[in-house]
Amino acid sequence: MAKDFMSGIRKTTSQLPFSPFSEVERIKKQITILEELRQFITPLTNEEYSVLESNILNQGCKDPLTVWETTRKTVFPDDTEERAYVLIDGHNRYTICQKYDLDFKIVLLSFKDIEEVKDYMIDFQLGRRNLNPEQMSFFRGLRYNREKVGKGKYDREEGGMDISKHLAEEYKVSQRTIKNDGNFAKGIAKFIPRLQQEVLSGTTALSRTHIQELGKRDDIAQGTLTTLERIEPAESSVVPTVDELSIRKKEIARLAVNLSSKTDYSLLLEKVKELKNFI
Incomplete structure:
Protein backbone atom coordinates (compact mmCIF):
# COMPACT_ATOMS: atom_id res chain seq x y z
CA MET A 1 0.00 0.00 0.00
CA ALA A 2 2.87 2.35 0.82
CA LYS A 3 4.21 1.81 -2.68
CA ASP A 4 0.82 2.61 -4.23
CA PHE A 5 0.53 5.72 -2.05
CA MET A 6 3.95 7.10 -3.13
CA SER A 7 3.18 6.28 -6.76
CA GLY A 8 -0.03 8.24 -6.49
CA ILE A 9 1.79 11.21 -4.95
CA ARG A 10 4.35 11.27 -7.77
CA LYS A 11 1.60 11.07 -10.39
CA THR A 12 -0.38 13.90 -8.80
CA THR A 13 2.72 16.07 -8.43
CA SER A 14 3.67 15.57 -12.08
CA GLN A 15 0.23 16.89 -13.06
CA LEU A 16 0.49 20.11 -11.05
CA PRO A 17 0.34 23.26 -13.20
CA PHE A 18 3.49 25.33 -13.82
CA SER A 19 4.22 27.74 -10.97
CA PRO A 20 5.30 31.28 -11.96
CA PHE A 21 6.63 31.68 -8.43
CA SER A 22 9.04 28.77 -8.91
CA GLU A 23 10.23 30.22 -12.22
CA VAL A 24 10.94 33.63 -10.65
CA GLU A 25 12.92 32.01 -7.84
CA ARG A 26 14.94 30.06 -10.40
CA ILE A 27 15.74 33.24 -12.34
CA LYS A 28 16.82 35.09 -9.19
CA LYS A 29 19.38 32.38 -8.50
CA GLN A 30 20.84 32.76 -12.01
CA ILE A 31 21.35 36.55 -12.05
CA THR A 32 24.65 37.55 -13.67
CA ILE A 33 26.60 40.79 -13.14
CA LEU A 34 28.69 42.07 -16.07
CA GLU A 35 31.73 44.22 -15.33
CA GLU A 36 31.23 45.84 -18.73
CA LEU A 37 28.03 47.46 -17.43
CA ARG A 38 29.32 48.69 -14.06
CA GLN A 39 30.29 52.11 -15.44
CA PHE A 40 26.63 52.74 -16.24
CA ILE A 41 25.65 52.41 -12.57
CA THR A 42 25.61 55.49 -10.35
CA PRO A 43 28.07 54.88 -7.47
CA LEU A 44 27.06 55.52 -3.87
CA THR A 45 29.17 57.20 -1.23
CA ASN A 46 29.87 55.17 1.92
CA GLU A 47 27.22 57.17 3.76
CA GLU A 48 24.62 56.65 1.03
CA TYR A 49 25.36 52.91 0.97
CA SER A 50 24.98 52.68 4.77
CA VAL A 51 21.62 54.45 4.62
CA LEU A 52 20.41 52.13 1.85
CA GLU A 53 21.59 49.08 3.78
CA SER A 54 19.80 50.25 6.94
CA ASN A 55 16.56 50.95 5.03
CA ILE A 56 16.56 47.52 3.41
CA LEU A 57 17.26 45.76 6.71
CA ASN A 58 14.41 47.64 8.39
CA GLN A 59 11.85 47.74 5.59
CA GLY A 60 12.92 45.10 3.08
CA CYS A 61 13.89 45.61 -0.55
CA LYS A 62 10.84 47.46 -1.86
CA ASP A 63 12.00 48.43 -5.36
CA PRO A 64 12.38 45.58 -7.86
CA LEU A 65 15.71 44.88 -9.54
CA THR A 66 15.78 45.24 -13.33
CA VAL A 67 17.09 42.21 -15.21
CA TRP A 68 17.88 41.76 -18.90
CA GLU A 69 16.55 38.42 -20.14
CA THR A 70 18.74 37.18 -22.98
CA THR A 71 20.91 34.20 -23.98
CA ARG A 72 24.42 33.32 -22.91
CA LYS A 73 25.50 33.51 -26.55
CA THR A 74 24.41 37.16 -26.71
CA VAL A 75 26.40 38.05 -23.60
CA PHE A 76 29.33 35.67 -23.94
CA PRO A 77 30.41 35.03 -27.57
CA ASP A 78 30.76 31.39 -28.58
CA ASP A 79 28.53 30.29 -25.70
CA THR A 80 25.17 28.49 -25.86
CA GLU A 81 21.57 29.56 -26.45
CA GLU A 82 20.81 28.86 -22.79
CA ARG A 83 18.85 31.65 -21.11
CA ALA A 84 20.85 34.30 -19.23
CA TYR A 85 19.68 36.95 -16.78
CA VAL A 86 21.86 40.07 -16.50
CA LEU A 87 21.38 42.65 -13.77
CA ILE A 88 21.08 46.18 -15.23
CA ASP A 89 19.68 48.15 -12.29
CA GLY A 90 19.79 47.52 -8.54
CA HIS A 91 23.39 46.38 -8.07
CA ASN A 92 23.71 47.83 -4.57
CA ARG A 93 20.35 46.44 -3.48
CA TYR A 94 21.30 43.05 -4.89
CA THR A 95 24.61 43.05 -2.99
CA ILE A 96 22.85 43.89 0.28
CA CYS A 97 20.13 41.28 -0.23
CA GLN A 98 22.74 38.62 -0.99
CA LYS A 99 24.76 39.59 2.07
CA TYR A 100 21.81 39.20 4.45
CA ASP A 101 19.91 36.51 2.51
CA LEU A 102 16.93 38.83 1.93
CA ASP A 103 14.22 38.39 -0.67
CA PHE A 104 13.75 40.83 -3.55
CA LYS A 105 11.53 41.34 -6.59
CA ILE A 106 12.65 41.48 -10.23
CA VAL A 107 11.44 43.01 -13.48
CA LEU A 108 12.48 41.34 -16.74
CA LEU A 109 13.25 43.43 -19.84
CA SER A 110 14.27 42.38 -23.35
CA PHE A 111 16.81 44.09 -25.63
CA LYS A 112 18.26 43.07 -28.98
CA ASP A 113 21.89 43.40 -27.81
CA ILE A 114 24.17 44.83 -25.14
CA GLU A 115 24.52 48.17 -26.96
CA GLU A 116 20.80 48.77 -26.59
CA VAL A 117 21.13 47.85 -22.90
CA LYS A 118 23.85 50.47 -22.46
CA ASP A 119 21.69 53.14 -24.07
CA TYR A 120 18.80 52.20 -21.80
CA MET A 121 21.03 52.39 -18.72
CA ILE A 122 22.42 55.81 -19.73
CA ASP A 123 18.94 57.22 -20.31
CA PHE A 124 17.75 55.73 -17.02
CA GLN A 125 20.60 57.34 -15.08
CA LEU A 126 20.07 60.71 -16.77
CA GLY A 127 16.45 60.57 -15.63
CA ARG A 128 17.46 60.42 -11.97
CA ARG A 129 17.08 63.57 -9.86
CA ASN A 130 19.91 62.97 -7.41
CA LEU A 131 22.92 62.94 -9.75
CA ASN A 132 25.88 65.04 -8.60
CA PRO A 133 27.60 67.33 -11.16
CA GLU A 134 30.27 64.72 -11.97
CA GLN A 135 27.69 62.00 -12.61
CA MET A 136 25.50 64.27 -14.74
CA SER A 137 28.50 65.32 -16.83
CA PHE A 138 29.65 61.71 -17.19
CA PHE A 139 26.34 60.30 -18.38
CA ARG A 140 25.72 63.21 -20.74
CA GLY A 141 29.21 62.59 -22.09
CA LEU A 142 28.57 58.88 -22.54
CA ARG A 143 25.41 59.59 -24.48
CA TYR A 144 27.13 62.22 -26.62
CA ASN A 145 30.09 59.95 -27.44
CA ARG A 146 27.87 57.01 -28.32
CA GLU A 147 25.48 58.99 -30.49
CA LYS A 148 28.32 60.87 -32.15
CA VAL A 149 29.72 57.64 -33.58
CA GLY A 150 26.25 56.36 -34.47
CA LYS A 151 26.09 53.50 -31.96
CA GLY A 152 22.91 52.30 -30.31
CA LYS A 153 20.49 55.13 -30.98
CA TYR A 154 17.94 53.51 -28.60
CA ASP A 155 15.09 54.37 -30.98
CA ARG A 156 16.43 57.90 -31.63
CA GLU A 157 17.05 59.08 -35.17
CA GLU A 158 19.10 62.28 -35.37
CA GLY A 159 18.65 62.73 -39.12
CA GLY A 160 21.98 64.47 -39.60
CA MET A 161 21.40 66.83 -36.65
CA ASP A 162 24.38 68.19 -34.75
CA ILE A 163 24.42 65.86 -31.73
CA SER A 164 26.01 68.42 -29.38
CA LYS A 165 23.39 71.01 -30.30
CA HIS A 166 20.56 68.53 -29.85
CA LEU A 167 21.78 67.42 -26.42
CA ALA A 168 22.57 70.99 -25.35
CA GLU A 169 18.97 71.95 -26.02
CA GLU A 170 17.65 68.85 -24.26
CA TYR A 171 19.70 69.35 -21.09
CA LYS A 172 19.66 73.17 -21.20
CA VAL A 173 23.44 73.63 -21.31
CA SER A 174 25.84 74.94 -23.94
CA GLN A 175 27.23 72.89 -26.82
CA ARG A 176 30.70 73.45 -25.34
CA THR A 177 29.51 71.83 -22.11
CA ILE A 178 28.27 68.76 -24.00
CA LYS A 179 31.59 68.42 -25.82
CA ASN A 180 33.48 68.83 -22.53
CA ASP A 181 31.21 66.14 -21.07
CA GLY A 182 32.32 63.84 -23.88
CA ASN A 183 35.98 64.35 -22.98
CA PHE A 184 35.15 63.96 -19.29
CA ALA A 185 33.56 60.56 -19.97
CA LYS A 186 36.59 59.51 -22.03
CA GLY A 187 38.90 60.71 -19.24
CA ILE A 188 37.10 58.68 -16.59
CA ALA A 189 37.40 55.62 -18.83
CA LYS A 190 41.19 55.90 -18.51
CA PHE A 191 41.01 54.83 -14.84
CA ILE A 192 40.53 51.35 -13.47
CA PRO A 193 36.88 50.62 -12.48
CA ARG A 194 37.38 51.22 -8.73
CA LEU A 195 38.85 54.68 -9.35
CA GLN A 196 36.14 55.49 -11.89
CA GLN A 197 33.59 55.01 -9.13
CA GLU A 198 35.59 57.24 -6.78
CA VAL A 199 35.72 60.04 -9.33
CA LEU A 200 31.98 59.78 -9.96
CA SER A 201 31.25 59.93 -6.24
CA GLY A 202 32.57 63.52 -6.34
CA THR A 203 34.98 63.01 -3.44
CA THR A 204 38.31 63.24 -5.26
CA ALA A 205 40.63 66.24 -5.58
CA LEU A 206 41.04 65.90 -9.34
CA SER A 207 39.38 68.74 -11.25
CA ARG A 208 36.93 68.04 -14.03
CA THR A 209 39.15 70.03 -16.37
CA HIS A 210 42.10 67.71 -15.74
CA ILE A 211 39.98 64.63 -16.40
CA GLN A 212 38.72 66.23 -19.63
CA GLU A 213 42.33 66.71 -20.72
CA LEU A 214 43.01 63.02 -20.00
CA GLY A 215 40.10 62.19 -22.28
CA LYS A 216 41.83 63.97 -25.19
CA ARG A 217 45.05 62.00 -24.83
CA ASP A 218 45.78 59.03 -27.07
CA ASP A 219 48.88 57.98 -25.12
CA ILE A 220 46.83 56.65 -22.19
CA ALA A 221 44.78 53.50 -22.78
CA GLN A 222 41.37 52.89 -21.24
CA GLY A 223 41.33 51.26 -17.82
CA THR A 224 45.07 51.65 -17.19
CA LEU A 225 45.41 54.50 -14.67
CA THR A 226 45.74 53.12 -11.14
CA THR A 227 46.13 56.40 -9.27
CA LEU A 228 44.09 59.55 -8.84
CA GLU A 229 47.21 61.71 -8.74
CA ARG A 230 47.39 64.47 -11.31
CA ILE A 231 48.94 63.32 -14.59
CA GLU A 232 51.18 65.90 -16.22
CA PRO A 233 49.89 67.03 -19.64
CA ALA A 234 51.54 65.77 -22.78
CA GLU A 235 53.91 68.10 -24.62
CA SER A 236 51.38 68.52 -27.40
CA SER A 237 48.54 69.67 -25.14
CA VAL A 238 46.48 72.34 -26.88
Whole structure:
Protein backbone atom coordinates (compact mmCIF):
# COMPACT_ATOMS: atom_id res chain seq x y z
CA MET A 1 0.00 0.00 0.00
CA ALA A 2 2.87 2.35 0.82
CA LYS A 3 4.21 1.81 -2.68
CA ASP A 4 0.82 2.61 -4.23
CA PHE A 5 0.53 5.72 -2.05
CA MET A 6 3.95 7.10 -3.13
CA SER A 7 3.18 6.28 -6.76
CA GLY A 8 -0.03 8.24 -6.49
CA ILE A 9 1.79 11.21 -4.95
CA ARG A 10 4.35 11.27 -7.77
CA LYS A 11 1.60 11.07 -10.39
CA THR A 12 -0.38 13.90 -8.80
CA THR A 13 2.72 16.07 -8.43
CA SER A 14 3.67 15.57 -12.08
CA GLN A 15 0.23 16.89 -13.06
CA LEU A 16 0.49 20.11 -11.05
CA PRO A 17 0.34 23.26 -13.20
CA PHE A 18 3.49 25.33 -13.82
CA SER A 19 4.22 27.74 -10.97
CA PRO A 20 5.30 31.28 -11.96
CA PHE A 21 6.63 31.68 -8.43
CA SER A 22 9.04 28.77 -8.91
CA GLU A 23 10.23 30.22 -12.22
CA VAL A 24 10.94 33.63 -10.65
CA GLU A 25 12.92 32.01 -7.84
CA ARG A 26 14.94 30.06 -10.40
CA ILE A 27 15.74 33.24 -12.34
CA LYS A 28 16.82 35.09 -9.19
CA LYS A 29 19.38 32.38 -8.50
CA GLN A 30 20.84 32.76 -12.01
CA ILE A 31 21.35 36.55 -12.05
CA THR A 32 24.65 37.55 -13.67
CA ILE A 33 26.60 40.79 -13.14
CA LEU A 34 28.69 42.07 -16.07
CA GLU A 35 31.73 44.22 -15.33
CA GLU A 36 31.23 45.84 -18.73
CA LEU A 37 28.03 47.46 -17.43
CA ARG A 38 29.32 48.69 -14.06
CA GLN A 39 30.29 52.11 -15.44
CA PHE A 40 26.63 52.74 -16.24
CA ILE A 41 25.65 52.41 -12.57
CA THR A 42 25.61 55.49 -10.35
CA PRO A 43 28.07 54.88 -7.47
CA LEU A 44 27.06 55.52 -3.87
CA THR A 45 29.17 57.20 -1.23
CA ASN A 46 29.87 55.17 1.92
CA GLU A 47 27.22 57.17 3.76
CA GLU A 48 24.62 56.65 1.03
CA TYR A 49 25.36 52.91 0.97
CA SER A 50 24.98 52.68 4.77
CA VAL A 51 21.62 54.45 4.62
CA LEU A 52 20.41 52.13 1.85
CA GLU A 53 21.59 49.08 3.78
CA SER A 54 19.80 50.25 6.94
CA ASN A 55 16.56 50.95 5.03
CA ILE A 56 16.56 47.52 3.41
CA LEU A 57 17.26 45.76 6.71
CA ASN A 58 14.41 47.64 8.39
CA GLN A 59 11.85 47.74 5.59
CA GLY A 60 12.92 45.10 3.08
CA CYS A 61 13.89 45.61 -0.55
CA LYS A 62 10.84 47.46 -1.86
CA ASP A 63 12.00 48.43 -5.36
CA PRO A 64 12.38 45.58 -7.86
CA LEU A 65 15.71 44.88 -9.54
CA THR A 66 15.78 45.24 -13.33
CA VAL A 67 17.09 42.21 -15.21
CA TRP A 68 17.88 41.76 -18.90
CA GLU A 69 16.55 38.42 -20.14
CA THR A 70 18.74 37.18 -22.98
CA THR A 71 20.91 34.20 -23.98
CA ARG A 72 24.42 33.32 -22.91
CA LYS A 73 25.50 33.51 -26.55
CA THR A 74 24.41 37.16 -26.71
CA VAL A 75 26.40 38.05 -23.60
CA PHE A 76 29.33 35.67 -23.94
CA PRO A 77 30.41 35.03 -27.57
CA ASP A 78 30.76 31.39 -28.58
CA ASP A 79 28.53 30.29 -25.70
CA THR A 80 25.17 28.49 -25.86
CA GLU A 81 21.57 29.56 -26.45
CA GLU A 82 20.81 28.86 -22.79
CA ARG A 83 18.85 31.65 -21.11
CA ALA A 84 20.85 34.30 -19.23
CA TYR A 85 19.68 36.95 -16.78
CA VAL A 86 21.86 40.07 -16.50
CA LEU A 87 21.38 42.65 -13.77
CA ILE A 88 21.08 46.18 -15.23
CA ASP A 89 19.68 48.15 -12.29
CA GLY A 90 19.79 47.52 -8.54
CA HIS A 91 23.39 46.38 -8.07
CA ASN A 92 23.71 47.83 -4.57
CA ARG A 93 20.35 46.44 -3.48
CA TYR A 94 21.30 43.05 -4.89
CA THR A 95 24.61 43.05 -2.99
CA ILE A 96 22.85 43.89 0.28
CA CYS A 97 20.13 41.28 -0.23
CA GLN A 98 22.74 38.62 -0.99
CA LYS A 99 24.76 39.59 2.07
CA TYR A 100 21.81 39.20 4.45
CA ASP A 101 19.91 36.51 2.51
CA LEU A 102 16.93 38.83 1.93
CA ASP A 103 14.22 38.39 -0.67
CA PHE A 104 13.75 40.83 -3.55
CA LYS A 105 11.53 41.34 -6.59
CA ILE A 106 12.65 41.48 -10.23
CA VAL A 107 11.44 43.01 -13.48
CA LEU A 108 12.48 41.34 -16.74
CA LEU A 109 13.25 43.43 -19.84
CA SER A 110 14.27 42.38 -23.35
CA PHE A 111 16.81 44.09 -25.63
CA LYS A 112 18.26 43.07 -28.98
CA ASP A 113 21.89 43.40 -27.81
CA ILE A 114 24.17 44.83 -25.14
CA GLU A 115 24.52 48.17 -26.96
CA GLU A 116 20.80 48.77 -26.59
CA VAL A 117 21.13 47.85 -22.90
CA LYS A 118 23.85 50.47 -22.46
CA ASP A 119 21.69 53.14 -24.07
CA TYR A 120 18.80 52.20 -21.80
CA MET A 121 21.03 52.39 -18.72
CA ILE A 122 22.42 55.81 -19.73
CA ASP A 123 18.94 57.22 -20.31
CA PHE A 124 17.75 55.73 -17.02
CA GLN A 125 20.60 57.34 -15.08
CA LEU A 126 20.07 60.71 -16.77
CA GLY A 127 16.45 60.57 -15.63
CA ARG A 128 17.46 60.42 -11.97
CA ARG A 129 17.08 63.57 -9.86
CA ASN A 130 19.91 62.97 -7.41
CA LEU A 131 22.92 62.94 -9.75
CA ASN A 132 25.88 65.04 -8.60
CA PRO A 133 27.60 67.33 -11.16
CA GLU A 134 30.27 64.72 -11.97
CA GLN A 135 27.69 62.00 -12.61
CA MET A 136 25.50 64.27 -14.74
CA SER A 137 28.50 65.32 -16.83
CA PHE A 138 29.65 61.71 -17.19
CA PHE A 139 26.34 60.30 -18.38
CA ARG A 140 25.72 63.21 -20.74
CA GLY A 141 29.21 62.59 -22.09
CA LEU A 142 28.57 58.88 -22.54
CA ARG A 143 25.41 59.59 -24.48
CA TYR A 144 27.13 62.22 -26.62
CA ASN A 145 30.09 59.95 -27.44
CA ARG A 146 27.87 57.01 -28.32
CA GLU A 147 25.48 58.99 -30.49
CA LYS A 148 28.32 60.87 -32.15
CA VAL A 149 29.72 57.64 -33.58
CA GLY A 150 26.25 56.36 -34.47
CA LYS A 151 26.09 53.50 -31.96
CA GLY A 152 22.91 52.30 -30.31
CA LYS A 153 20.49 55.13 -30.98
CA TYR A 154 17.94 53.51 -28.60
CA ASP A 155 15.09 54.37 -30.98
CA ARG A 156 16.43 57.90 -31.63
CA GLU A 157 17.05 59.08 -35.17
CA GLU A 158 19.10 62.28 -35.37
CA GLY A 159 18.65 62.73 -39.12
CA GLY A 160 21.98 64.47 -39.60
CA MET A 161 21.40 66.83 -36.65
CA ASP A 162 24.38 68.19 -34.75
CA ILE A 163 24.42 65.86 -31.73
CA SER A 164 26.01 68.42 -29.38
CA LYS A 165 23.39 71.01 -30.30
CA HIS A 166 20.56 68.53 -29.85
CA LEU A 167 21.78 67.42 -26.42
CA ALA A 168 22.57 70.99 -25.35
CA GLU A 169 18.97 71.95 -26.02
CA GLU A 170 17.65 68.85 -24.26
CA TYR A 171 19.70 69.35 -21.09
CA LYS A 172 19.66 73.17 -21.20
CA VAL A 173 23.44 73.63 -21.31
CA SER A 174 25.84 74.94 -23.94
CA GLN A 175 27.23 72.89 -26.82
CA ARG A 176 30.70 73.45 -25.34
CA THR A 177 29.51 71.83 -22.11
CA ILE A 178 28.27 68.76 -24.00
CA LYS A 179 31.59 68.42 -25.82
CA ASN A 180 33.48 68.83 -22.53
CA ASP A 181 31.21 66.14 -21.07
CA GLY A 182 32.32 63.84 -23.88
CA ASN A 183 35.98 64.35 -22.98
CA PHE A 184 35.15 63.96 -19.29
CA ALA A 185 33.56 60.56 -19.97
CA LYS A 186 36.59 59.51 -22.03
CA GLY A 187 38.90 60.71 -19.24
CA ILE A 188 37.10 58.68 -16.59
CA ALA A 189 37.40 55.62 -18.83
CA LYS A 190 41.19 55.90 -18.51
CA PHE A 191 41.01 54.83 -14.84
CA ILE A 192 40.53 51.35 -13.47
CA PRO A 193 36.88 50.62 -12.48
CA ARG A 194 37.38 51.22 -8.73
CA LEU A 195 38.85 54.68 -9.35
CA GLN A 196 36.14 55.49 -11.89
CA GLN A 197 33.59 55.01 -9.13
CA GLU A 198 35.59 57.24 -6.78
CA VAL A 199 35.72 60.04 -9.33
CA LEU A 200 31.98 59.78 -9.96
CA SER A 201 31.25 59.93 -6.24
CA GLY A 202 32.57 63.52 -6.34
CA THR A 203 34.98 63.01 -3.44
CA THR A 204 38.31 63.24 -5.26
CA ALA A 205 40.63 66.24 -5.58
CA LEU A 206 41.04 65.90 -9.34
CA SER A 207 39.38 68.74 -11.25
CA ARG A 208 36.93 68.04 -14.03
CA THR A 209 39.15 70.03 -16.37
CA HIS A 210 42.10 67.71 -15.74
CA ILE A 211 39.98 64.63 -16.40
CA GLN A 212 38.72 66.23 -19.63
CA GLU A 213 42.33 66.71 -20.72
CA LEU A 214 43.01 63.02 -20.00
CA GLY A 215 40.10 62.19 -22.28
CA LYS A 216 41.83 63.97 -25.19
CA ARG A 217 45.05 62.00 -24.83
CA ASP A 218 45.78 59.03 -27.07
CA ASP A 219 48.88 57.98 -25.12
CA ILE A 220 46.83 56.65 -22.19
CA ALA A 221 44.78 53.50 -22.78
CA GLN A 222 41.37 52.89 -21.24
CA GLY A 223 41.33 51.26 -17.82
CA THR A 224 45.07 51.65 -17.19
CA LEU A 225 45.41 54.50 -14.67
CA THR A 226 45.74 53.12 -11.14
CA THR A 227 46.13 56.40 -9.27
CA LEU A 228 44.09 59.55 -8.84
CA GLU A 229 47.21 61.71 -8.74
CA ARG A 230 47.39 64.47 -11.31
CA ILE A 231 48.94 63.32 -14.59
CA GLU A 232 51.18 65.90 -16.22
CA PRO A 233 49.89 67.03 -19.64
CA ALA A 234 51.54 65.77 -22.78
CA GLU A 235 53.91 68.10 -24.62
CA SER A 236 51.38 68.52 -27.40
CA SER A 237 48.54 69.67 -25.14
CA VAL A 238 46.48 72.34 -26.88
CA VAL A 239 46.29 75.76 -25.22
CA PRO A 240 42.74 77.18 -25.16
CA THR A 241 42.09 79.99 -27.62
CA VAL A 242 40.74 83.43 -26.76
CA ASP A 243 37.39 82.36 -28.21
CA GLU A 244 37.26 79.34 -25.89
CA LEU A 245 38.01 81.50 -22.86
CA SER A 246 35.25 83.86 -23.92
CA ILE A 247 32.80 80.95 -24.22
CA ARG A 248 33.74 79.73 -20.73
CA LYS A 249 33.21 83.20 -19.24
CA LYS A 250 29.80 83.52 -20.88
CA GLU A 251 28.79 80.10 -19.56
CA ILE A 252 29.77 81.10 -16.02
CA ALA A 253 27.76 84.31 -16.34
CA ARG A 254 24.74 82.33 -17.54
CA LEU A 255 25.00 79.88 -14.65
CA ALA A 256 25.32 82.72 -12.13
CA VAL A 257 22.15 84.39 -13.41
CA ASN A 258 20.12 81.17 -13.40
CA LEU A 259 21.14 79.68 -10.03
CA SER A 260 18.22 77.70 -8.62
CA SER A 261 19.64 74.71 -6.72
CA LYS A 262 22.67 73.35 -4.87
CA THR A 263 23.56 71.38 -7.99
CA ASP A 264 23.65 74.61 -10.03
CA TYR A 265 25.86 76.21 -7.37
CA SER A 266 28.27 73.25 -7.37
CA LEU A 267 28.47 73.36 -11.15
CA LEU A 268 29.16 77.12 -11.06
CA LEU A 269 32.05 76.62 -8.62
CA GLU A 270 33.47 73.87 -10.81
CA LYS A 271 33.32 76.09 -13.90
CA VAL A 272 35.09 78.92 -12.06
CA LYS A 273 37.86 76.51 -11.01
CA GLU A 274 38.19 75.33 -14.61
CA LEU A 275 38.48 78.91 -15.86
CA LYS A 276 41.23 79.69 -13.32
CA ASN A 277 43.28 76.80 -14.68
CA PHE A 278 43.24 78.39 -18.14
CA ILE A 279 44.14 81.95 -17.10
